[in-house]
Amino acid sequence: MTWKEFVTDYFSFSRKDRIGILVIVSLIIGIFILPKTISLNNNLKPVNNDTAWITSLKKLEQRENDNKNASQNFYDDNANSYQYDKIVTDYNKNSTRELFFFDPNTLTDEEWSRLGLRNKTIATIRNYLNKGGHFKKPEDVQKIYGLFPNEYERIAPFIKIETSNRIKYNNDIANKSLQDNQPKNSYSSRYSNVEINLADTSDLIALPGIGSKLAARIISFRDKLGGFYSINQVGETFGLPDSTFQKIKQYLILTNTSVKKININTATIEELKAHPYIRYNLANPIVAYRNEHGPFNKVEDIMKVMAVTDEVYNKIAPYLGTK
Numbered sequence: 001m002t003w004k005e006f007v008t009d010y011f012s013f014s015r016k017d018r019i020g021i022l023v024i025v026s027l028i029i030g031i032f033i034l035p036k037t038i039s040l041n042n043n044l045k046p047v048n049n050d051t052a053w054i055t056s057l058k059k060l061e062q063r064e065n066d067n068k069n070a071s072q073n074f075y076d077d078n079a080n081s082y083q084y085d086k087i088v089t090d091y092n093k094n095s096t097r098e099l100f101f102f103d104p105n106t107l108t109d110e111e112w113s114r115l116g117l118r119n120k121t122i123a124t125i126r127n128y129l130n131k132g133g134h135f136k137k138p139e140d141v142q143k144i145y146g147l148f149p150n151e152y153e154r155i156a157p158f159i160k161i162e163t164s165n166r167i168k169y170n171n172d173i174a175n176k177s178l179q180d181n182q183p184k185n186s187y188s189s190r191y192s193n194v195e196i197n198l199a200d201t202s203d204l205i206a207l208p209g210i211g212s213k214l215a216a217r218i219i220s221f222r223d224k225l226g227g228f229y230s231i232n233q234v235g236e237t238f239g240l241p242d243s244t245f246q247k248i249k250q251y252l253i254l255t256n257t258s259v260k261k262i263n264i265n266t267a268t269i270e271e272l273k274a275h276p277y278i279r280y281n282l283a284n285p286i287v288a289y290r291n292e293h294g295p296f297n298k299v300e301d302i303m304k305v306m307a308v309t310d311e312v313y314n315k316i317a318p319y320l321g322t323k
Contacts, residue, residue, distance in 0.1 A: 226260030
């Protein structure tokens with residue numbers, strides 16, 4: 001086969017072949033050109049940007065700014081309503097405060113200021129004292145209006161009420177106790193009067209509302225105390241209803257006021273805590289103070305023990321001695 005014959009056989013096409021080739025070539029050209037044409041047309045179209053989200057975002061930011069400004073204005077307009085935070089801040093910034101022992105009944109305004117109290121609180125204290133007020137025990141200072149707990153806790157260990165003030169307070173209590181001890185004979189009685197420090201269970205059972213169990217409890221309480229120094233102490237008996245005590249109170253008398261005393265210079269913790277008015281919470285600090293500072297010169301010296309408040313002292317003092 002000659003070269004001419006070879007070319008003629010393989011490269012000669014019929015009419016149908018030529019049509020088919022043209023279709024295939026057209027498809028190929030269309031596949032490559034059509035996407036570029038579409039992309040070009042899209043690029044030529046104007047793009048409408050969606051700015052709605054930007055507008056919403058700006059409105060949200062404006063709203064937050066308005067709320068912040070409103071909150072700031074509210075705080076500025078009502079700053080005086082939140083004096084506690086402001087006052088505490090000022091109090092904490094006070095670098096001139098000192099600590100020293102003092103009697104709140106005699107302290108001057110300058111000395112209160114040295115302790116670190118604010119002028120408004122000092123004015124409240126001064127107004128209270130000028131109107132006849134009096135601090136009978138350290139805890140009374142805590143009741144001053146405007147004195148914050150952290151202020152009181154800082155100065156509380158240094159509060160020392162003068163003995164003369166305490167004696168006056170004690171005398172008032174003693175006078176009241178003496179009045180309580182007077183028999184009340186407002187009613188004609190069919191019951192006999194009972195001397196509470198000398199009575200036995202049979203004497204007490206004869207009183208209205210008192211059975212053998214209550215009579216035994218009263219006698220037991222009296223023996224643990226070391227005797228009654230006030231008729232009102234009978235009402236402290238465990239299990240004795242106040243209504244019953246009020247019924248029998250008019251028949252109780254107290255002529256023998258001598259009570260058994262505890263030597264606070266020699267008593268052990270066990271001996272002290274056995275007393276109903278002392279118990280362990282007072283016995284331990286009393287003995288600890290005695291061991292550290294030596295014997296008590298007089299009963300009033302026990303008030304130097306921090307746990308012994310005026311109220312506690314007035315209650316236990318009749319049962320204490322130093323010899």
